Amino acid sequence: MRRLIQIFQTVLGLILRHPVTGTSIIAVLPDQRIVLVRRTDNKRWALPGGIVDWGETLESTVKRELQEETGLKTLGSPRLVGVYSSPQRDPRMHSICVVVEVAADGVMSVGDELEISEVRAFSRAELPVSGLSHDHDQQLQNYFEGLTVLA
Template sequence: MAFFTVAIQSTRSLWRFGQTVLGVIFRHPIPGTSIIPILPDGRIVLIRRRDNGLWGLPGGMVDWGEDIPTSVQRELMEETGLELVNIRRLVGVYSSPDRDPRIHSICVVVEAEVKGTMEVHDTLEVMEIQAFSADALPPGKMSHDHSRQLQDYLQGLTRLA
């Protein structure tokens, strides 16, 4: 069973690497999602990323043939083990070429009602998962532009940036 889990994770990593290479070759932004997962008690779920050690929102690239809601559901489960109950609202679309240090990506950010037990499924990307109240988010820099995304969410904004 462990062999198949590693094989699946390796295949996903290889696919994501391939997507990044194709984006660089064809010089087009890559679509992705960030999710602001809200537990039934109102806390916000964040992940600590393995690549930079910073807290951030779960999310990732939209796979070929996948729509945004399906990508949200898949990334949420892969990175947090949580189940999507409902996408509550669009928080924004973030497209600044420097928002992701790896590639030029366009990120669709949504607020999502979630349920279940927090559990790291993708150990190659995620070191830790934790839920925070809105007034006790981790201090300091967050990964990518996730600080801005969270601030827009907390201020009730819908941003096109």
């Protein structure tokens, strides 16, 4: 049922010709590794995240999406990395993505097998950059440069 609601919201956004708001999460584990998920639709690694549900805050979306996709919990409040709004950033639709960094902990597990096939933590040197889904390469580059971006 939840998935049908998400699909309806996406279609409604497309019909009304307004961008859909979502989030990407740079989840940092206590050992400083960064968590990525492998998407089922394009088979690429990506930052966890998703669309803000009706009546939800960005912070609650971050907590929900991280838990649903990775099994992890957030520790403390998210830190804003940037807001990305290029119409070309997501091949499915025009979306505005609010990117945040969070400290995360717990046991990694795939929660939503329709969207995610694998969850893995990478050291900075191991990150599979230059091939991440959407514009996540740029988001991580801005994060590592310590920038807060409006793009």
